[in-house]
Amino acid sequence: MEKRKLGWKELPDADSIEAGTSAEFKTGDWRSQRPVFHKENCIQCLTCWVVCPDAAIIVEDGKVTGYDYDHCKGCGICANECPVNKGKGKDDVSKRPIIMEDEKKFQK
Amino acid sequence: MADKKLTVAKTGNEAMAEAMRQINPDVVAAYPITPATEIAQIFAGFVADGLVDTEFVTVESEHSAMSATIGAAAAGGRCMTATSSQGLMLMAEMLPIASSLRLPIVMPEVNRTISAPINIHCDHSDTMFVRDSGWMQIYCEDAQEAYDSILMGIKIAEKIRLPMMVSTDGFIISHCMANIDLIPDEEVKKYIGKYDPKTWLLNPEKKITIGCLDLQDYYFEHKMVAIDAMRRAKGVIKECCEEFGTKFGRKYSFFDTYKIDDADVAILAMGSLTGTAKVAVDNMRKAGKKVGLIKMRVFRPFPADELAQVVSGLKALAIMDRSDAMSGLEGPLAVETKAALYNNDRKPKIHSYVYGLGGRDVQISELESIYNDIDDLARAKKQFDENVTYLGVRE
Numbered sequence: 300m301e302k303r304k305l306g307w308k309e310l311p312d313a314d315s316i317e318a319g320t321s322a323e324f325k326t327g328d329w330r331s332q333r334p335v336f337h338k339e340n341c342i343q344c345l346t347c348w349v350v351c352p353d354a355a356i357i358v359e360d361g362k363v364t365g366y367d368y369d370h371c372k373g374c375g376i377c378a379n380e381c382p383v384n385k386g387k388g389k390d391d392v393s394k395r396p397i398i399m400e401d402e403k404k405f406q407k
Numbered sequence: 408m409a410d411k412k413l414t415v416a417k418t419g420n421e422a423m424a425e426a427m428r429q430i431n432p433d434v435v436a437a438y439p440i441t442p443a444t445e446i447a448q449i450f451a452g453f454v455a456d457g458l459v460d461t462e463f464v465t466v467e468s469e470h471s472a473m474s475a476t477i478g479a480a481a482a483g484g485r486c487m488t489a490t491s492s493q494g495l496m497l498m499a500e501m502l503p504i505a506s507s508l509r510l511p512i513v514m515p516e517v518n519r520t521i522s523a524p525i526n527i528h529c530d531h532s533d534t535m536f537v538r539d540s541g542w543m544q545i546y547c548e549d550a551q552e553a554y555d556s557i558l559m560g561i562k563i564a565e566k567i568r569l570p571m572m573v574s575t576d577g578f579i580i581s582h583c584m585a586n587i588d589l590i591p592d593e594e595v596k597k598y599i600g601k602y603d604p605k606t607w608l609l610n611p612e613k614k615i616t617i618g619c620l621d622l623q624d625y626y627f628e629h630k631m632v633a634i635d636a637m638r639r640a641k642g643v644i645k646e647c648c649e650e651f652g653t654k655f656g657r658k659y660s661f662f663d664t665y666k667i668d669d670a671d672v673a674i675l676a677m678g679s680l681t682g683t684a685k686v687a688v689d690n691m692r693k694a695g696k697k698v699g700l701i702k703m704r705v706f707r708p709f710p711a712d713e714l715a716q717v718v719s720g721l722k723a724l725a726i727m728d729r730s731d732a733m734s735g736l737e738g739p740l741a742v743e744t745k746a747a748l749y750n751n752d753r754k755p756k757i758h759s760y761v762y763g764l765g766g767r768d769v770q771i772s773e774l775e776s777i778y779n780d781i782d783d784l785a786r787a788k789k790q791f792d793e794n795v796t797y798l799g800v801r802e
């Protein structure tokens with residue numbers, strides 16, 4: 300059920316809202332492909348975290364643990380820059396820490 | 408009542424810079440343009456001499472001047488800048504941002520005509536160009552009014568949370584010296600008080616985002632808030648002017664009238680012309696004609712009801728615009744006054760004039776001619792072919 304839209308007399312005086320609201324805007328639904336994390340192959344170099352344009356790589360205690368799929372737009376830069384993907388995993392897919400998969404597989 | 412008054416000789420620009428010195432704004436970001444340059448230049452001297460605490464930012468254009476002023480104001484500062492003509496127009500992209508973000512910026516403006524052709528002299532085409540920007544506008548007759556209006560402007564702008572431009576006629580007022588009564592520094596400080604913004608960016612306790620994207624479902628409602636503020640500004644201006652009059656003895660309002668009470672006909676005008684017009688009124692009165700003058704001060708918000716009330720009893724009214732609206736109609740003051748009178752049962756006969764473009768001088772004798780013409784108009788002894796006369800233009 301959609302929230303009632305406010306009238307102008309109910310709105311704050313200035314064009315100002317609380318800060319940090321972009322975190323609530325889920326840009327993840329723009330994806331057509333998503334990165335899937337294979338932790339066993341990851342060398343924890345954090346290159347993916349550095350290059351992700353959406354800050355969607357979750358790092359806990361200095362280690363990559365997964366992705367923020369609410370904000371990952373599936374650009375594939377992480378998979379492209381991953382040194383293991385470019386090295387050992389280049390010809391052997393089973394060695395890759397990051398594999399890009401069709402988003403449709405994950406939609407119900 | 409003020410206990411001490413300093414009577415000094417100052418040009419319009421000097422008077423405005425003096426007001427700025429007493430206000431001691433947090434930030435001034437400015438770019439020069441004739442004839443407004445002196446305001447920021449003199450103020451920069453105050454900064455260099457340590458007479459103010461202002462952060463003075465020399466920017467690379469007027470667009471940057473207004474952008475920086477907006478940024479600083481949004482961060483929580485009391486901020487000012489100054490400009491004219493093309494500079495005001497270069498700022499134009501930012502002006503509605505300042506007003507819709509409800510930033511109480513007070514800007515001394517010096518009326519200089521807009522190009523092309525290039526001309527550095529006075530007309531009102533610059534401030535008229537931005538009359539829909541959501542900024543309050545006050546047109547001053549002289550340096551005293553300019554000084555007083557900037558001080559009042561701080562209070563008005565901060566109360567209604569809308570920006571204001573206070574203008575004087577370029578060179579005519581900005582560069583001519585006159586006696587003005589200053590208010591002592593301490594009294595100005597007490598009068599304007601400390602700026603207390605409702606919200607501001609540099610506040611870690613209450614973080615805000617401003618100037619967000621606003622789509623079709625909410626933009627209109629958010630704009631209504633700014634529209635409503637401009638409407639409520641009339642009441643705030645009235646209150647602040649009354650307070651100023653009580654405290655410092657000089658009474659102001661939306662407009663001033665001169666010998667209007669028993670007048671049959673009158674001129675309605677803004678800016679320095681009104682000083683000349685008062686002499687014309689006196690001359691006509693000596694000759695037995697019952698004429699008067701309405702000196703409009705506050706153009707934005709437009710005091711429609713009050714103006715309609717004061718002119719409706721006249722037999723004829725000459726509306727004088729120092730700019731043309733380039734609409735094929737008449738000047739902006741004429742068009743808006745007519746709109747204000749539309750629903751009135753009683754309306755004067757009106758003829759409008761566009762005068763003084765590019766700084767062309769208007770003689771007292773020309774104003775006396777105008778009074779004679781509208782007096783004839785009132786007595787149905789004269790008819791004009793068109794609604795507007797372009798005063799003194801060679802055909």
